[in-house]
Amino acid sequence: MSRRRDVDVPDLVGRSRAGEARAVARLISLVEDESPLLREVMAALAPYAGNAQVVGITGSPGVGKSTSTSALVGELRTQGKRVGVLAVDPSSPFSGGALLGDRVRMQDHALDADVYIRSMASRGHLGGLAWTTPQALRVLDVAGCDVILVETVGVGQSEIEVAGLADTTIVLLAPGMGDGIQAAKAGILEIGDLYVVNKADRDGADQVRRDLRTMLALAERPDSAWTPPILKTVAQSGLGIDEVAAEIERHRAWLRASGELEVRRTRRARDEIEAIAVTSLRKRWGDVHGRSELDGLAAAVAAGESDPYAAADELLEGL
Amino acid sequence: MSRRRDVDVPDLVGRSRAGEARAVARLISLVEDESPLLREVMAALAPYAGNAQVVGITGSPGVGKSTSTSALVGELRTQGKRVGVLAVDPSSPFSGGALLGDRVRMQDHALDADVYIRSMASRGHLGGLAWTTPQALRVLDVAGCDVILVETVGVGQSEIEVAGLADTTIVLLAPGMGDGIQAAKAGILEIGDLYVVNKADRDGADQVRRDLRTMLALAERPDSAWTPPILKTVAQSGLGIDEVAAEIERHRAWLRASGELEVRRTRRARDEIEAIAVTSLRKRWGDVHGRSELDGLAAAVAAGESDPYAAADELLEGL
Structure with missing residues (x-):
């Protein structure tokens, strides 16, 4: 604790704002450690936050979340955007350890100075995700990220929580996983702004898309103004990823024009x-x-x- | 609301204690509706609670949770035990609707007066499960259930929460589901008191068991005194279910003898x-x-x- 008191918060915030990766990493570590300095950090960041579009990426294990995230980072980089990736592991409150096997793919982007990649274990009991994730997002936001992709490691409830933190939520599905029923169970029909059927080169992809379309037509959705598109990708080869990026952009424009962005951000702050x-x-x-x-x-x-x-x-x- | 004020709480509690199914159902509905009467109900139930052994049943979708639960109910009934089944659906906070397709199997026991079966949607935001599930458990406990099986509908984080509510947690796995990695991710290696490899007649069951044994040997477990057994079942045919019931009983004895029961129940109350x-x-x-x-x-x-x-x-x- 005494070591942390030596941290020069204004200096760290200044360097993070300038996009210095080490300073960003340090601030997120303070978030992860639930440092008492966060109070000062968040006060210093507050005036500069709000530019980044936060994109949540959800889906059952095996649909290709990591591959899709990585492909999307590549696409956004070709557009010259600065990208943040936050992999949250809320599934192991007992050990506090994030399992990062899946993250290996992200090393494609590890040397790109305009991509910040960070895994974060959420150690907290109830509310851990609700508390620490927005703070980490704020750090990446102020560091100049145009888009921040938030991916949960693990399954279930946390995905719905992440959707609550995102401006735009992408729900990934894949053929051959019984996703139809799982989708309905997990409540994801109500949270997706974009639906992506990944592994679209496999048998059954069109069926997943049809099932999804049917279920979406039946689902009660709060916003009638935005109709979630259903896209197809093969993330492994990058097929269709450009369309996903375009739909993310289109959703951002809709969020601003409709006033929904402010609604979502106020809810998040709440x-x-x-x-x-x-x-x-x-x-x-x-x-x-x-x-x-x-x-x-x-x-x-x-x-x-x-x-x-x-x-x-x-x-x-x-x- | 005014309708509910007509509820005669002492009468309802009295009839629930006598095991009257309609009264039990009514009390659980009050829990589900977050009725203002719950304050009175819980005060009336408090002195009579604490007899039932709460058994949480967790596992990924497709491992056979419902079939196993139903088989276990049958086994416990042959032993003359009164059984409660609480199926909690915390996965859809947006719609508040419990999807009960899986519950159809439970109809085997629907006409048995000594089996209470109840599905419950947990509508609450954060903390919904933590709040309402213990109340429903208390109702079933006071109604004279010897064992209450708690099964989550849906996936993920909620399973870990349910483990926090249980005296005994059973983690189900099955071959062919990539469960090894999923188990590690979901933190279930730290929560199981019993591990059951279901669908043990399928290829790969022994491999799952071996993997699990290896992982359990590596996992840090808080209690060194209880070594979680790894059992094999074919729930569909009932094979091995008697052993599961026997291990549940053995765990109950250990909980009492070790003082861990009081620890867990105090934590739950907290x-x-x-x-x-x-x-x-x-x-x-x-x-x-x-x-x-x-x-x-x-x-x-x-x-x-x-x-x-x-x-x-x-x-x-x-x-």
Whole structure:
């Protein structure tokens, strides 16, 4: 902790704004470590944020998320855009370790100074993703990224959370994975701004597309103004990736014109503020200092001597 | 709301304690609806809870969770146990609708008065699962269930959350699903008390078992005293299900003898209390009543006029 106090935040922020990769990496490490300096960092970044388009990339394991992300980075780079990639691993709260096997493909871009690639484990309990990811996005945003691709490592619920953090959400599917049903289960029919059937050179790709079209037609979607396109790609060879990039751009224009961008960003800020406030309360309640008031209340509830509502009341009275 | 005020909570709790299925169903509906009556219900249930062994059943889609759950219900019934089944669908916070296609198999047990089967959508935002699931478990517990099987519909993070709610967690795998890597990714190596390789009559089952054994040997596990067994089943035909039931029983005995049961239940109570307290704060902050202080703060953060920490401070000062 004492070592961290030596960090010169204004200098670090200044160098990050200038796009210096080491300074960016350092700031994201502070986010990952939930450093007490983040308060100062975020205050310094706030006025400069908001330029980057945050693109969430979701899909079941095996649909080709990493390959698609990498191909998309390549495409965006040919357009001269500065790109950030944030791979979030919220699936292992117990170990806190991000498994980065999939990330190997990203080494195609590892030497490109206009591509920032970062894996981040989200160690937090509940709300970890909601709290740390927006902060990392803010760092990449202020560092001058035009587009930030957010990919979750792992499966499930976290993907829906990532969609909540993104301006534009891409849902990837692939033939032969029973995706139709999985898609419906995971609620992804409601979150995609773009749908991409990857591995489109395989049998069944057209069927996936047809199924998806049918399901999308049935799904209730909040915005009637944007109709999510269904694209086909072969990410391995790059086929169709240019169209994905074009649709990302078109969605950005729609977000601005419709006012939806502001709506989404305000919602995101709301979640972030709430997550910080709740985390702060949790610390007070004893997430940090061993035995606490909450522990005592929990023991009473576990023993049947109290009920959780009465216990929660006591906890809140202590504020 | 006014209709609900007519509910006679003591009567409903009394009939639930006597095992009346309609009363149990009614109480769980109150949980699902996040009824204001729950405060009274939980206070009335508290002294009678704690008998049931909560068994979480997790695994990727396609490993046979529903079939295994149904087979296990059958086995536990032959032992004369009263069984609860709670199928939680936390994967679709946007629609709030539980997809119950998989549940059809459970109809084998639908006419058995000593089996309570309930699907529950968890509508809540963050913390929905943490909040409502323990309440539904408490209802089934007080209704006299000896074992409650909790199965998540859907994938991912929610499974780890369910493990946090269970006394005993069963991780299901199956050959031919690339489960090895998925298991590692999803952090399930750290959460299983029992591992079951289902579809053990298929090619590759022994390989899955070997891989799992290797990975478990490498994984850091918090409890050194319990070594998770790796079992093989063919749930479709019931093969090996008796052994699973026996291991569940053995784990229960270990939980009691080691003191781990109390540890787990206190932790569960802690999460539940915290979730209720946080939900209560969220309501104050404006989750319920349209435009609120939080919305104003979020707009300022989205516009770069404030930062999330300063906004969170303001929010907490308002308490």
